[in-house]
Structures are given as structure tokens and as C-alpha cells.
Amino acid sequence: MASGLSHGLPLGRDVAAVRRRIEGMEKLLERGFTIPGTNQKFGLDVILDLIPIGGDFVAAAMGLYMVMEARNLNMPKSAIVRMLGNVGFDWLLGLIPVVGIVPDLLFRSNSRNLRIIRKHLDKHHPSSAVIDQR
Numbered sequence: 001m002a003s004g005l006s007h008g009l010p011l012g013r014d015v016a017a018v019r020r021r022i023e024g025m026e027k028l029l030e031r032g033f034t035i036p037g038t039n040q041k042f043g044l045d046v047i048l049d050l051i052p053i054g055g056d057f058v059a060a061a062m063g064l065y066m067v068m069e070a071r072n073l074n075m076p077k078s079a080i081v082r083m084l085g086n087v088g089f090d091w092l093l094g095l096i097p098v099v100g101i102v103p104d105l106l107f108r109s110n111s112r113n114l115r116i117i118r119k120h121l122d123k124h125h126p127s128s129a130v131i132d133q134r
Helices: 015-030 044-049 054-072 077-094 101-107 109-124
Strands: none
Touching (some): 015 044, 015 054, 015 109, 077 101, 077 109
């Protein structure tokens, strides 16, 4: 049985633990916060865009973590390349001063990458799926 961190992110190498870590990273980066008075969600990715240049590198590095986990799941190279393209495109958009925040709200590379990973896991490791309890 994999042990977990105090906030619930598992440390194990099993597929279910990896899935929960990837889902947690996506939530943090893309939809961890809500604009008050709206349903518009945003994440750390948008906040990091406010830090010129360095913030974009940090956000890209965090996005690459999801790609690394996907690689460790032995996902096909074509899926890894698509995921790298999503991170790279998001990084390039983020380099545009001030305006780069808007594409981050709309493109959401980490959510796209999570969908790619979930599709693979649902096909090859269906037992790792959990029912979303919102």
C-alpha cells in the first residue's frame, strides 16, 4: 500500500497513485482557484504568468512533471510528443507580456494533457479510475 502525504497526494508508484498525483497537479495549475462572484476557475499557471519570464519557466517545469509521469507510465511516444507540444505552446503564449495571461485561461495545456493521460489510463489501467465526487 502506498503511503500518502498529509494533504492526500500519494507517494506510491502504482498507477492509481500516479493518476491521483497527475490529477492533483492539473487542479493546482489550471483550476485551483475561483474568481469571486463568478464560476471562472484559474490556477497557479495564470498566477505564475504575472511573474515576467521566470514564472513561465516555472509553470512549464510543473507542466513537464505531468509529461514525466506519463513517460513513466510507458505511454506511447506520440502521446508524449503531443503533451510536450501542449506545454511548449502554453509556454510560448505565456511569454507575451500581459496578453499571455488570456491564452492561459483558455488553452489550459495541463487540462489537455490530463485528458491524454486519462484516455491512456482508462484503456490500459481501468482499475485506476475513480468516480469524481464533487
